[in-house]
Amino acid sequence: MTIFETAVRPVLFRVGGGDAERAHEFTLGRLAGLGSGARALLRRRYAVSDPVEVFGVRFPNRVGLAAGMDKNGVALPAWPALGFGFVEVGTVTAKAQPGNDKPRLFRLRESEAVINRMGFNNAGAAALAERLRALGPIGVPLGISLGKSKVTPLEEAVQDYLTSYELLHPYADYIAVNVSSPNTPGLRTLQDKSALAALLAALVGKVPVLVKIAPDLTEPAIAELLEVCLSSGAAGVIATNTTLSRDGLAGPDQARAAEAGGLSGRPLTERARKIVHFVHEETGGRLPIIGVGGIVEADDAARMFDAGAALIQLYTGFIYRGPALVRAAARARP
Template sequence: MVYRQLARTVLFRLGGGDPETAHERVLNGLGRLGAVPPAVDALAKVFGPRRERTVFGVRFPGAVGLGAGMDKRGVALRAWRGMGFGFVEVGTVTRHPQPGNPKPRLRRLVASEAIINRMGFNNHGADALAATLRELGPPGIPLGISIGKSKVTPVAEAVEDYRYSLRALHGFADYFAVNVSSPNTPGLRGLQDRAQLDELVGELRRETLALADALPPTPLLVKIAPDLTDHAVAEVLQVCADHRVAGLIATNTTLGRGGLDPADVRAGEDEAGGLSGRPLTERAREVVSFVTAETGGALPVIGVGGIMRTDDALRMFDAGASLVQLYSGFVYSGPPLVRAVNRAVDGR
């Protein structure tokens, strides 16, 4: 409550109230914090988890991770452990550097505890991220890297685009997340169609096997949209089974605008982009539950979407998630939410 009433108010006013400017300033501040290991260690003792778990062959010190999109370029990589996270996912990164979509492209809908973004995979490219990770060294917690298609790359050439990023970043990642579900890159969601996904995942799986110094190879996960029908999700699961994908990330942001507070409906309708936060809570959990039922729990799932309170996280685990990620929940509630979820999970 103190965070939400005091710290959040100050943070939301950074940069004159522009969400993207505030976001960058907070990341830069966390980057400076990460350069002081004793401070990170001290914070980790306060906010961090106590119980390890192993999922798709990776040992996680805690079940709560930071979702992709928060720290695309790894600016604050060494600080996230101090915020209580048991793993962090950077990116989404693309083969080619790209500025993303025109600004403004990020909006908070505070009454709905939601965020709309149309960032468009703004990043410095896979080679630049590799250089950053090489300079910073390991973050002290497992690192996932989300890879996506460059905007300038035709869909027909998407496989090579993803493969380039995987090659450039192999050796840094504890797992790769194949992002085929962002609504902000034209044509990207079409890669969730069975035939295209089958080709993409098949090639990336072969690449991880070829690059592996020893078996097993780096785990490959697929991130899906919450807007898929059950039939479409089932087809994605078949592709995952065919190519022995290590896990699924459910879900990305939604193009829907249901569940908004009445005060935010007009703004939500006027703003293009993917919606995250409280309006996504129920749908994300439904997708995780469906995946668990379809696979009999055999395919590990990272549950993400609308985890704004401790109960949201616990219900996501009850739906079958092996791990969870925070994004909007962290924006609105900060490290105290990470700590609360960690303590609730550790107490189970």
């Protein structure tokens, strides 16, 4: 086990009396406060150089931070120092919103999993744009995940996404279109063929646009979605978001199975990998894939690359394994 697992993680898991969201905010605050000297020390330990170009963007390595970890971009300079080759902020919405009622984030330790029903809590696209303008480049590619504001009717979703896009695309190396979170009512209907085509018609053009898909879609539904992505000029696919399934939970965690929200982490490992493989086969490699879901060990990263992912992202695995996982995953060979 690493120092993070034996010494750091137990402390973080006790923050706020074990409240996962308070620990998350505490961690972001500490990372945001790291000075340049501390970041340089971390970079020497964790950074891995393995450059690759995907959808026209050059990445210093293949491992990124998934959306949801740093929604408002408050700790952006820290993530490259921890070894990440790219960072995705958000999901951000056109209108600032508090998200769902608390508690809304739960650790399932025996399963190395998390359930969240955050509900796109964020300060809004304008606030993120101002932060990014003031900060400047962070040294690695930046992705920005866009979602629909909860108060916006589905029939006005395109304009809602477009508002965020116009504010934020000047700061993005790519835009991720999140139409697959289970925590905003009706959002997943935007994965339907006509709705997705209208959305991509409005957004594709200025920077690479990727579509993030749900792991709960059937293969025929995924195939239809991929047809829209290819015909609409999407630059790639992010597979996958969190799942509504509760399969694979360890015995002690079954008591949490009734909690509403999306499940991430180890129970999603095989499902996410199979979807990445399906997307790769279905498109003949024409759509680059960012693989995300259940990557908890370096071998999970290697298998995700073998399945067809060009890049991968970490979220829950990082919570349980820390920056050593970033380094190990970046050294895993596709």
